[in-house]
Amino acid sequence: MPEKNETSDFDEFVKNMEEEILEEAREIYTEKTLEEAYNPKNVGELETPSGAARVTGPCGDTLQMHIKVEENKIVDCKFITDGCGASMACGSVITELVKGKTIEEAFRIENNDILSVLGGLPVESIHCSVLAVDTLRAALEDYESKSRNNNKK
Numbered sequence: 001m002p003e004k005n006e007t008s009d010f011d012e013f014v015k016n017m018e019e020e021i022l023e024e025a026r027e028i029y030t031e032k033t034l035e036e037a038y039n040p041k042n043v044g045e046l047e048t049p050s051g052a053a054r055v056t057g058p059c060g061d062t063l064q065m066h067i068k069v070e071e072n073k074i075v076d077c078k079f080i081t082d083g084c085g086a087s088m089a090c091g092s093v094i095t096e097l098v099k100g101k102t103i104e105e106a107f108r109i110e111n112n113d114i115l116s117v118l119g120g121l122p123v124e125s126i127h128c129s130v131l132a133v134d135t136l137r138a139a140l141e142d143y144e145s146k147s148r149n150n151n152k153k
């Protein structure tokens, strides 16, 4: 058991460390990216998704997306990622962007749309926004192939 002073020294050390990390992150990422990465929206899975996909990016990280479609409109969308903070921010933004869109409109979403909301990403994190778009398109394709199969029945 550490002495009381040792504990508070350790707490102080952790606090300073967290502040340093945040300070460094602020130099690299926009305030909006940090906000979305630390408080992402729509994280999780849907119980009965209309379309689903899991895609692995060139970095080896994975993003999963579920969409719920009603009358050709996306009414809900959730994601999970084991990737970096930027992928968390991109997942959060794209799941918000896609809600209320038709399937055709959702297919037209590009990584630049995510970058505009975030105020840009460093070059080495651009592929994280591409991963979010690729996963959305794969989920839309999954939805389309399921509806085709249902129509055949």
Ligand code: FES
Pocket (backbone or CB within 6 Å): 057, 059, 060, 061, 083, 084, 085, 086, 087, 125, 127, 128, 131
């Ligand atoms: Fe892999 Fe961002 S998703 S580094």
